[in-house]
Amino acid sequence: MKGDSPEIAAEALKTGRLVMLPTETVYGLAADASNPQAVARIFEAKGRPRFNPLIAHVANAVDAETVAVFDASARALAEAFWPGPLTIVAPVRDRDQVCDLARAGLDSVAVRVPGHLKARAVIAAFGGAVVAPSANRSGRPSPTTFDDALEETGQAVGAAVDGGPCAVGVESTVVSVLDGQVALLRPGSVTREELEAVVGPLAEAAGQGHRSPGRLALHYAPDAPVRIEAEAANDGEILLGFGPGVGEARWSLSASGDLREAAANLFRLLREADRTQPKGIAVSPIPRTGLGEAINDRLKRAAGFVG
Template sequence: MGVDGSDTGQDQGELRPDRQEEVARAAQALASGGLVLLPTETVYGLGADASDPAAVAAIFEAKGRPRFNPLIAHVADLDTAARIAAFDERARALAEAFWPGPLTIVAPIAAPSAVCDLARAGLETVAIRVPGHPLARAVLAAFGGPVVAPSANRSGRPSPTTFADAFAETGDRCAAALDGGPCQVGLESTVVAVLDGPVRLLRPGAVTRAQLEAVVGPLAQADDDAKRSPGRLALHYAPDAPVRINAQAPNAEEAFLAFGPWPDGERVFNLSPTGDLAQAAANLFSYLRAADRTAPAAIAVAPIPDEGLGEAINDRLRRAAGFVG
């Protein structure tokens, strides 16, 4: 594996023999209580055995993450998820529609020993998903249990979408690290709560509101269930430089995240010159990091349409800006 992301062997078929050896080492590291850098289709995760409080505590220490923020348990398939969480017909319908993929379902915990209290932030619910990346699924299948894997950045920083960025953030804390190439989605998973009452959207993501509502009908807002989702801190995904959103143009000494046609410039990073929201989502965190490395006075971000994937992009940008535009 290479820090430059080359020759990763990422595909949808059989893994190469050297990749199989990496998967086996990663599974063994998890079983021994170690941390693993894990590629997913959304962002790189910092993985640990979800049932091991000491391993989960090591994630919090490595990230500097507040203990009240719950973690997502990643599993290899729907059958495993349904043994850990109590899925009703709505949850199962969502899982069948969007798994493997970037959707996290919050449901009542059915097997508390499988995802420890620390990983659930003391809640009686569990956040769970089946990731879409073949390497992640291979590790989960080899390990045989749920793995909590929050984004591999230090807490509050932009999530890493390349192996190099992930390794630079928390790689020194890991017993194994898997390079799966650049993340194809580039935004954390959508999170929904399937509890009593209507399905609630806790965090927008790559699976859009319209896609969800096509399966389960109109969504309710988070309200009191927001605490059950990761990524809900007011200041989150933040680079070192201040972030100014909905900017029509950058000021002097600002870097600029453009969207749509915009002239090239020394500190201009165009999320999508064609105005493609999927491209913008995939580029968001890596471009925030790249802009931050220019040591600007601030990072200005062009307006992003608040529709489809734009809802998730704007959610991340508002948090990166501390809700201050």
């Protein structure tokens, strides 16, 4: 399928239809954030639990503050990392712009300005906030290519924008900025160290996990069972290797041990390995520093651990 233009996608959003939206993180299944019926179509297409809130994507930081109430820390984070793969959870300002269903009934809202030019072009042409969870069926690995996104939920969309392979490959970092404290709710490519360089030490996120998307225990999971921290493949398994000489080159997350390369390859290789119908998918140990925190978080959820 040839991708549609941002203008065609924006028209589809205005009429309550869903749109396949490229971002720098993963492909999203987008809908008008203010339209409960359109948002419900996302849940239907994904089979997504209704208690899991969605991220409102906006065209710029000014628009973000029409949706959410930002304090000085939120503005500092937005200035440092937007457009880009950071989601800020803050008190909701306008409940009509992001409906209750999209917020899972919470008094907070998750918002970000995506780094992908085509994503921002669609949102700007639409003229409002767009919710766009990953375009996979719920619990499955997130799609990082146009074809994979179409395979997952393409039958549910009224338009689809091809933005090429996703540069980042894992979902955005999510932080809450509530009651004067900044807490990390979901690790991503904006690392803990980068966040703390802007706002100082992060607070504990105890009791706030429900405010972030992607926090189910079993998430990002292929059909084959996933075994993490594996030194070698068992009989019938495929090993996703990390580092020089680990496993087959075809299945290497990064032969050079580069965490950004591993993040970009993670969901694609989980999906490709799963298509071969192995007995299981084993994954080499991944360092837990920097971006490795996000990779390990996704792998724990793919393996069925809360993490």
